[in-house]
Each structure stands twice: as C-alpha cells, then as structure tokens.
Amino acid sequence: MDLGMLRDIAAERSARWTDNGLGWEIVDGPLTDKPASWLILSANAVLGQLTVWVSGEAEMDWGTPDNGGERHYDLDSLDDLSQCVDDLEAALRACL
Numbered sequence: 001m002d003l004g005m006l007r008d009i010a011a012e013r014s015a016r017w018t019d020n021g022l023g024w025e026i027v028d029g030p031l032t033d034k035p036a037s038w039l040i041l042s043a044n045a046v047l048g049q050l051t052v053w054v055s056g057e058a059e060m061d062w063g064t065p066d067n068g069g070e071r072h073y074d075l076d077s078l079d080d081l082s083q084c085v086d087d088l089e090a091a092l093r094a095c096l
Contacts, residue, residue: 001056003028003037005078009085010039017041022092041088046095048088058084062091 010026017024022043029036038051048062058073058081069091075081 001052001054001075001081003035003052003054005081006037006039006050006052006085009082013085022089039085039088041092043092043096046092048092050084050088052081052084060084060088060091062088062095064095067095 007026010024014024020043022041024042025040027038027040029038034053034055036051036053038049041048045064046062047064048060050058050060052058052075056075058075060071060073062068062070071087073080073084075084
C-alpha cells in the first residue's frame with residue numbers, strides 16, 4: 001500500500017472536513033521494517049484514528065472516553081482505503 005494515498009485522500013477532503021468542524025492531521029510513523037501513517041480526525045470530544053501500514057493492513061479506532069470502537073481492514077486498493085476513510089467519518093458522526 002502506498003502510504004501517500006492517505007495524504008491524497010486527506011487533501012481532497014480537507015476543505016469539507018474543515019467546513020464541517022472536523023480537525024484533522026496526517027502523521028507518518030517512524031521508519032521501521034513495516035512503515036505506517038495515520039489519519040486523525042477530531043470533533044468536540046470525539047477522536048478517530050485510521051492507521052495504515054505498507055502491508056495493506058489498517059486499524060480504525062474511534063470514540064469518546066465513554067463510547068467507541070475499533071475495526072481491522074485488509075486493503076488492496078485506493079478504493080478500499082477511501083472506504084476506510086468514509087467509515088471513519090461515519091463513526092465520528094455517530095458519536096457526536
């Protein structure tokens with residue numbers, strides 16, 4: 001998985017996120033034998049994170065201190081990654 005695709009998706013959606021009151025950040029993990037990047041979305045007390053590894057594995061975590069969840073993905077394409085970001089947005093909206 002090309003981790004740059006996560007940056008591309010964030011760049012495409014950043015104006016919409018800002019307009020809808022979502023804070024966002026992309027973080028590149030340290031250089032390891034299995035690099036990762038993660039997208040952090042936040043709104044009020046709700047926080048969500050999608051971590052993507054070059055292997056195509058992804059973990060999504062979201063919620064508030066009182067309510068949240070997590071989900072695992074195995075990604076094969078840009079469409080799969082885009083769907084994960086859609087899922088993260090939906091999970092945050094459900095917690096608001």
